[in-house]
Amino acid sequence: MQIKIGFGNMTKGNSRLTTRNRVRGVIPGKQSERENNEARINEILAELDKLIGLKNVKELAREICAYVKIQQKRLQEGLMAGPVVLHMVFKGNPGTGKSTVARIIGRLFKELGILSSGHLVEVERADLVGEYIGHTAQKAREQLRKSLGGVLFIDEAYSLARGGEKDFGREAIDVLVKGMEDHRNNLILILAGYREEMEYFLETNPGLRSRFPIHLDFPDYTVTELLEIAQLMLSERQYQLTEEARRELEKILRREVIFGHRFNGNARMVRNIIERAIRRQAVRLVGRANLTREDLLTITQEDLARLGLGSETLSLGTGVFQPEIPLPGNLRICYNNHR
Numbered sequence: 127m128q129i130k131i132g133f134g135n136m137t138k139g140n141s142r143l144t145t146r147n148r149v150r151g152v153i154p155g156k157q158s159e160r161e162n163n164e165a166r167i168n169e170i171l172a173e174l175d176k177l178i179g180l181k182n183v184k185e186l187a188r189e190i191c192a193y194v195k196i197q198q199k200r201l202q203e204g205l206m207a208g209p210v211v212l213h214m215v216f217k218g219n220p221g222t223g224k225s226t227v228a229r230i231i232g233r234l235f236k237e238l239g240i241l242s243s244g245h246l247v248e249v250e251r252a253d254l255v256g257e258y259i260g261h262t263a264q265k266a267r268e269q270l271r272k273s274l275g276g277v278l279f280i281d282e283a284y285s286l287a288r289g290g291e292k293d294f295g296r297e298a299i300d301v302l303v304k305g306m307e308d309h310r311n312n313l314i315l316i317l318a319g320y321r322e323e324m325e326y327f328l329e330t331n332p333g334l335r336s337r338f339p340i341h342l343d344f345p346d347y348t349v350t351e352l353l354e355i356a357q358l359m360l361s362e363r364q365y366q367l368t369e370e371a372r373r374e375l376e377k378i379l380r381r382e383v384i385f386g387h388r389f390n391g392n393a394r395m396v397r398n399i400i401e402r403a404i405r406r407q408a409v410r411l412v413g414r415a416n417l418t419r420e421d422l423l424t425i426t427q428e429d430l431a432r433l434g435l436g437s438e439t440l441s442l443g444t445g446v447f448q449p450e451i452p453l454p455g456n457l458r459i460c461y462n463n464h465r
């Protein structure tokens with residue numbers, strides 16, 4: 127786990143600094159307004175806390191909240207305060223919660239007064255890179271414009287450096303770097319992608335690394351965490367598992383983790399399994415008369431049977447697998463995933 131926060135140059139506290147422009151995160155207003163705002167911040171933090179795992183993300187959110195509040199108090203006392211630099215790099219495999227966290231962070235930063243609207247614009251290479259001279263700058267500027275006041279989230283960001291010196295991806299990087307400087311008071315850039323690729327990307331673009339002081343790791347979920355995610359998703363949809371169904375799901379998830387964790391889509395895989403089971407439950411129930419509330423709530427083992435990536439094609443016998451055992455680094459098994 128790695129959390130680093132960089133702070134911009136400190137500004138000397140005096141009467142001219144009491145505007146929101148000078149120090150982001152300073153929210154003026156009446157007492158009742160501030161209380162409402164505090165309540166919304168707590169709601170967003172509670173939403174973040176509900177996510178399974180992601181301890182480092184939760185810690186970071188609290189650090190930033192505390193920092194912003196203390197800056198407000200320092201300003202009130204005429205002390206030095208500095209703008210906080212919050213551009214981030216998210217490193218992790220598909221389905222580890224990167225987009226979900228980016229969305230929550232945008233909303234949190236809005237309530238903290240760091241961003242004016244807090245919306246998320248999620249883009250990939252094709253949204254930023256054009257096909258002829260001048261096209262890239264136009265496309266990248268358009269995405270920056272759409273993101274103003276919020277978060278510009280670039281998925282598989284390393285692909286911008288994919289094509290070598292002559293590729294238009296480089297031009298997109300230059301436009302983004304300029305954009306993040308020009309709009310540093312009202313735009314947060316998040317670069318996301320696989321850990322190794324992002325490391326390589328930042329190593330080969332040293333100018334970029336220093337501009338992204340916050341690096342967050344999104345590790346693959348363990349079987350225990352995947353099960354908790356499943357339970358959370360089910361309860362949010364007002365469904366519940368029978369004990370047999372829970373055991374069946376655990377069996378499926380163990381298999382998925384053993385066979386190709388990096389590729390299996392983590393929490394997204396869980397969501398797909400859950401949604402499939404819910405459709406199966408509907409088919410099981412649809413022709414029946416006299417359905418009870420309990421029937422409608424309950425997912426049974428039958429609804430989950432033979433779901434999961436490898437489970438229809440692989441026979442694993444009765445091997446007992448420890449969920450937290452890491453996979454050998456070179457284990458690469460690819461098959462259709464659930465997307």
Ligand SMILES: Nc1ncnc2c1ncn2[C@@H]1O[C@H](COP(=O)(O)OP(=O)(O)OP(=O)(O)O)[C@@H](O)[C@H]1O
Nearest residue numbers: 177178219220221222223224225226355393394397
């Ligand atoms: N820690 C978690 N707790 C509960 N639900 C989660 C968690 N992480 C992810 N999810 C859920 O899993 C699904 C996939 O998550 P998300 O889209 O954020 O992943 P991602 O890292 O952005 O994936 P990708 O790289 O493929 O875009 C979403 O429905 C999300 O709500």
Ligand SMILES: [Mg+2]
Nearest residue numbers: 224225226281
């Ligand atoms: Mg995503």
